[in-house]
Amino acid sequence: MSAPTVEEATSTGAPVTVRLRGIGKRFPGVIANDDINIDVRRGTIHAIVGENGAGKSTLMKILYGVQPPDSGTIEIEGTQVSLKSPADAIAAGVGMVFQHFMLADNLTVLENVVLGAEKLHGIGGAARAEIMRISDSYGLDVEPDRMVEELGVGARQRVEILKVLYRGARIVILDEPTAVLVPHEVDELFDNLRELKKEGLSVIFISHKLDEVLSVADEITVIRRGTTVKTVSPRDVTARQLAELMVGSELPSPSTETSTVTDVVLLSVKNLTLAGVDGRELLKDISFDIHKGEVLGIAGVEGNGQEELVESIMGMRHSSGEIRLDGRDLAHESTGERREAGIGYIPADRQRHGLLLDAPLWENRVLGHQGRPPSARGPLIDKRAARADTERIIAAYDVRTPGPDVLARALSGGNQQKLIVGREMSSEPIVLIASHPTRGVDVGAQAAIWGHIKDARRNGLAVLLISADLDELIGLSDRIEVILRGRMVGTFDPGDVTPEQLGSAMTGASL
Amino acid sequence: MTPRVTKLVLGLSAPILALLMAFLITSAVLAAAGDPVGEVWGQLLSVPETRNVGNIIDNATVLYLSGLAAAVGFRMNLFNIGVDGQYRIAAFVAAVVAGEAWLPGYLNTVLAVLCAMAVGAVWAGIAGVLRATRGVSEVISTIMLNAIATALVAYLLREAAVREAGSNVIATKTIPEDSRIPNITISDGPPVVDIYGFVVLAVLAGFLFWFVLNKTRFGFDLRATGRSTTAAVASxxxxxxxxxxxxxLSGAVAGLVGLPILLGSSFSYGSTFQSGLGFAGIAIALLGRNNAVGIAVGALLFAYLNEQSNPLQILVGVSPDIVAITQGTIVLTVVISYEVVRRYGVRMEQQAVARALEQERDDERAEVKA
Incomplete structure (x- = not known):
């Protein structure tokens, strides 16, 4: 335990600005941090990579003072600090850019930047001058008088970075900054980060996208199951080696075997159009067929109509157009009737749409299946049968839990998701709608869920797969449709498309 | 401790903690006002006479139904503040129907009970429809419906009532004797002590409440919606x-609240018919955790405090209103202590899950390190 692995890679000679030693944090039921050791050097970009749930976010919350560590020490610029709140962290020169921006849309850039930091340079000319100085010296290209609501995602992110620098940060943490960006915005961000390090700032860059990490980072620390596995230089590793360090074993691949597509159409969508509250069309003329044994992947930057499409098919939104399930018109069927007709539904947000967090697992097994055996017998809930079937799912889908009476809240994300997959695959559905099925789950659960989707396909289900993970889409789908601003803008064969090609179609670049 | 025992201990610790806190706060109020703390508790906590026990059970029966009505809404995260208006308008209609005696004997009683439930259901249903179609908060609409119910009943009472000779009291026609629900004698005395026969129906209502909410599909849907609207929609x-x-459903149960009194002691609905029972029900539902047995305990506790406080003025010179403070404090402390205990319980459960998975993780970690 005592030998820190960080000494292995001391490529640059720059002094250490952040030194983490033996950081530990335990949460009940969740993977926490254990014996984390990291040295971040001045004027470098230090990437921290790891699978979802490996403990990256916990670590960053500790470094930003959101949560105190249970053990270990944090040194900043050679002084041991105790960060009890984000205010402490900011005072120590640590700033954080969150994945979800914390900006007020109806304020200008300047107002957003000074908000809460009015004491530094006031809210007038001095503040403006300081913002321009920062913007110019790091090439952030920020316009202080623009309303934030007019800005694109990339520009908003630059405002967030500027906010952090304005407050005097010398160490900037970016949590999955590229998750919301399209490829050319990613390049711009990386240029900004290189400016920062040139000026002697340190950047801590959290990601699980290995190609990005390899292109921008000076040092890479791999975290697995809450602990630091190794710190490497990007010159010395390949993406594959890095991936194997992250996963700890051979990399699971989503690629499917031979085609099982038949010519039987199970889900047919024609001219589906959905109007938003403001009259703007959220979905416009969407048409596709999914055949028995086929996986149709939907690629798109988040917020381009994927959720609306899924909710329209599920009957949770009232759309126009035609939806047929195995030939049966679903126009007048409720969500419950559509489920009973044979649609399994893995929602994108499992905690909001898929689970009753404060109910036991067996009640969660009943959810969405209230009207059918084994959950119900006539108007009564069949607790005994539902519990027994929950036990079956726990065993067959490897849900790690002491039993079916545990509250869903007590399970980790991956186990919650496996329970949902198991539930939706029961009662013999003919169509499976899987929305981001592996988001936020650990790598073991991810491989298992991929396996279940492949099984579903092999067993003749029609699968609609929505995912932000392009590798997952390419690996699992028989056909990929790209959605952009509520329209289908292109069909791709996963056999000969690269993530880059999909990426540019998703942003409309190639059209 | 086995999980079942742990659950029981946790479940009981919350109300006990709450009662203890309420006891301390009430004592502090008494002490601050310079009242004899010891003597007040001496009276409140003395063993009630059989006569008082009868009153406590009668009062608890009414409060129990009120608590059940509120609990139906609470289980779905709906705040039916309108139990008060619902039961008064329902009791009034039941009194008119039973007083007219269109049907003979107990058929008349059954008709009156069904009418009361229907009227309560419709009155509460107005708030439900407004919420479902227009998004109007049921809290606001039921409060306003309470005011409307008060005015409406006062108006209709003048239309329908008969004035007793030589009295200012007006009331509906008296229910014929063969349609009344007979009392149950619990002590042959002297003095002879009776309780409402309706207590049997209240127990039955409690059983149905438990059965419908916990055993049926409808109850599952209701509870699921209360836990997460979004997940309910998706399901x-x-x-x-x-x-x-x-x-x-909440309104239908609320419709029963006034009936023990109507069919067991007053036999008519007059301007002096007991009001305010609906609000006590909200407090009792909270105290009883919206659970059929818990509500019964809460109703008995409130009825006990009400009964024991009656002689406070005479015996120790303290206003019986002090128990209103106690009851109010109980509601507050109960809400807080349930939340504290709930969080503790969730944490314990997560730890149990973590422990169960620990071994496995340790093994994997050993591999990772190696």
Missing amino acids: GISVNKMTVAAMM
Whole structure:
């Protein structure tokens, strides 16, 4: 335990600005941090990579003072600090850019930047001058008088970075900054980060996208199951080696075997159009067929109509157009009737749409299946049968839990998701709608869920797969449709498309 | 401790903690006002006479039904503040129907009970429909419906009532004797002590409450909607329908609240008919955790405090209103202590899950390190 692995890679000679030693944090039921050791050097970009749930976010919350560590020490610029709140962290020169921006849309850039930091340079000319100085010296290209609501995602992110620098940060943490960006915005961000390090700032860059990490980072620390596995230089590793360090074993691949597509159409969508509250069309003329044994992947930057499409098919939104399930018109069927007709539904947000967090697992097994055996017998809930079937799912889908009476809240994300997959695959559905099925789950659960989707396909289900993970889409789908601003803008064969090609179609670049 | 025992201990610790806190706060109020703390508690906590026990059970029966009505809404995260108006308008209609005696004997009673439930359901259903179709908060609409119910009943009472000779009291026609629900004698005395026969129906209502909510599909849908509207929608539950149904069910139970009094002691609805029972029900439902047995305990506790406080003025010179403070404090402390205990319970459960998975993780970690 005592030998820190960080000494292995001391490529640059720059002094250490952040030194983490033996950081530990335990949460009940969740993977926490254990014996984390990291040295971040001045004027470098230090990437921290790891699978979802490996403990990256916990670590960053500790470094930003959101949560105190249970053990270990944090040194900043050679002084041991105790960060009890984000205010402490900011005072120590640590700033954080969150994945979800914390900006007020109806304020200008300047107002957003000074908000809460009015004491530094006031809210007038001095503040403006300081913002321009920062913007110019790091090439952030920020316009202080623009309303934030007019800005694109990339520009908003630059405002967030500027906010952090304005407050005097010398160490900037970016949590999955590229998750919301399209490829050319990613390049711009990386240029900004290189400016920062040139000026002697340190950047801590959290990601699980290995190609990005390899292109921008000076040092890479791999975290697995809450602990630091190794710190490497990007010159010395390949993406594959890095991936194997992250996963700890051979990399699971989503690629499917031979085609099982038949010519039987199970889900047919024609001219589906959905109007938003403001009259703007959220979905416009969407048409596709999914055949028995086929996986149709939907690629798109988040917020381009994927959720609306899924909710329209599920009957949770009232759309126009035609939806047929195995030939049966679903126009007048409720969500419950559509489920009973044979649609399994893995929602994108499992905690909001898929689970009753404060109910036991067996009640969660009943959810969405209230009207059918084994959950119900006539108007009564069949607790005994539902519990027994929950036990079956726990065993067959490897849900790690002491039993079916545990509250869903007590399970980790991956186990919650496996329970949902198991539930939706029961009662013999003919169509499976899987929305981001592996988001936020650990790598073991991810491989298992991929396996279940492949099984579903092999067993003749029609699968609609929505995912932000392009590798997952390419690996699992028989056909990929790209959605952009509520329209289908292109069909791709996963056999000969690269993530880059999909990426540019998703942003409309190639059209 | 086995999980079942742990659960029981946790479940009991919350109300006990709450009662203890309420006891301390009430004592502090008494002490601050310079009242004899010891003597007040001496009276409140003395063993009630059989005569008082009868009163406590009668009062608890009424409060129990009121608590059940509120609890139906609470289970779905609906705040039916309108139990008060619902039971008064329902009791009035039941009194008119039973007083007219269109049907003979107990058929008349059954008709009156059904009318009361229907009227309560419709009155509460107004708030349900407004919520489902227009998004009007049921808290606001039921409060306003309470005011309307008060005015409406006062108006209709003048229309329908008969004035007793030589009295200012007006009331509906007296219910014929063969349609009254006979009392149950619990002590042959002297003095002879009776309780409402309706207590049997209240127990039955409690059983049905438990059965419908915990054992049926409808109850599952209702509870699921209360826990997460979004998950309920995704699972195929029509939340709008459930909102109307839950409000109507709550109102139907509320319709029963005034009936023990109507059919067991007053036999008519007059301007002096007991009011305010609906609000006590909200407090009792909270105290009883919306659970059929818990509500019974809460109703008995409130009825006990009410009964024991009656002689306070005479015996120790303290206003019986002090128990209103105690009851109010109990509601507050109960809400807080349930939340504290709930969080503790969730944490314990997560730890149990973590422990169960620890071994496995340790093994994997050993591999990782190696």
